[in-house]
Amino acid sequence: MLGLALARSAAGEAELLTLATLPEARRRGIAWRLMQSVLERTWQGDAQRLVLEVSAINETALGLYRRCGFEEIGLRRDYYARDGKQDAVVMAVQRDQNVAGHLAGAAESCPGPTEA
Numbered sequence: 001m002l003g004l005a006l007a008r009s010a011a012g013e014a015e016l017l018t019l020a021t022l023p024e025a026r027r028r029g030i031a032w033r034l035m036q037s038v039l040e041r042t043w044q045g046d047a048q049r050l051v052l053e054v055s056a057i058n059e060t061a062l063g064l065y066r067r068c069g070f071e072e073i074g075l076r077r078d079y080y081a082r083d084g085k086q087d088a089v090v091m092a093v094q095r096d097q098n099v100a101g102h103l104a105g106a107a108e109s110c111p112g113p114t115e116a
């Protein structure tokens with residue numbers, strides 16, 4: 001196993017709980033592919049949006065989520081206690097803005113990483 005994503009869906013809303021790739025397997029597009037799978041499975045259910053929280057200093061994750069269509073919808077101050085207090089950015093992607101590309105198997109709404 002090189003990475004994992006964990007999400008749950010209930011009452012019309014899905015939440016990404018965990019996304020991680022092994023340090024030695026990073027920057028190969030694994031997290032992006034995991035997010036493609038999460039989005040596809042989410043839209044196959046009844047969720048109208050997928051939400052997540054991410055540390056405000058986690059630029060890699062923030063960039064990945066933005067490329068997958070997520071937008072910032074809130075900020076939780078001092079949310080994370082590790083390494084001193086850090087804010088959490090709350091992000092969401094709406095089903096009606098994202099679903100077409102995923103159900104059609106197209107990549108426009110979640111473009112992959114640019115090849116180096």
Ligand SMILES: CC(C)(COP(=O)(O)OP(=O)(O)OC[C@H]1O[C@@H](n2cnc3c(N)ncnc32)[C@H](O)[C@@H]1OP(=O)(O)O)[C@@H](O)C(=O)NCCC(=O)NCCS
Nearest residue numbers: 019020021026027028029030031032060061063113114116
């Ligand atoms: C955030 C995380 C999941 C990203 O995993 P990843 O598999 O490296 O992600 P990807 O490869 O899909 O994309 C990450 C970056 O690699 C780049 N990348 C991907 N393939 C690449 C390649 N072949 N050449 C160069 N760069 C590449 C992407 O463009 C992206 O660039 P950026 O860092 O400038 O934004 C990983 O760093 C991680 O597990 N971090 C610790 C846990 C964490 O922070 N989880 C998210 C919090 S909710």
